[in-house]
Amino acid sequence: MQNVTPFHIAIPVHNLDECRSFYRDILDCEEGRSSDHWVDFNLFGHQLVIHYKPKSNVELHTNAVDGKNVPVPHYGVVLPWDLFQSFSKTLKTKGVEFIIEPYIRFEGEVGEQATMFFLDPAGNALEFKSFKDMNQLFAK
Structure with a gap:
């Protein structure tokens, strides 16, 4: 499959106001277009849109990965190694x-990666990760 960037995700x-502040002030995302029901952000060169939806009482689900409880669903970006660290x-x-503090997952194995998980104010789970060797992004 041909690589196409950037991606678009709507969550x-x-x-809306609390999440707008979080993405703008905590994650340092540049704000783009908006209305009274949605806001566009530049998330490391990708388009993230937060859309108002009434609160759900659905509990966070997790799956075990590398001895940690990884939230499902989640979204995020694969960052260059140095950018992930900073x-x-x-x-x-x-x-x-953090739900899962920044750490090295699968250390010494194929697919070794730095990863971290946290929630936005609406309870959406975010994962940011990085590979020292980006050629291992899809390695088996």
């Missing part, structure tokens, strides 16, 4: 509460 949020430090200094 539901029940608190971004994770920035999130820590801004007081982000």
Whole structure:
């Protein structure tokens, strides 16, 4: 399959103002177009749109991966190694509460990667990851 960038993702949020602040001020996403029901953001060169949706009472589901409880569903971006390291430090200094603290997953194995998980204010799970060797992104 041919690589095409950037991607677009739309996520539901029940608190548009709080999530707008989170993506803009905590994740440092540049804000784009908006209305009273949605906001576009530049998430590392990709289009993220938060859309208002009334709050759901669905509980967070997880699956075990590498001994951790990975939230499902989740979304995020694969970052260059150095950017992941600096971004994770920035999130820590801004007081982000992690579901899974930044760490190296599958260390010494095919697909070794840095990863971290946290929630936005609407409870959407985000994962950011990085590979020292980007050729291992889809390695088996």
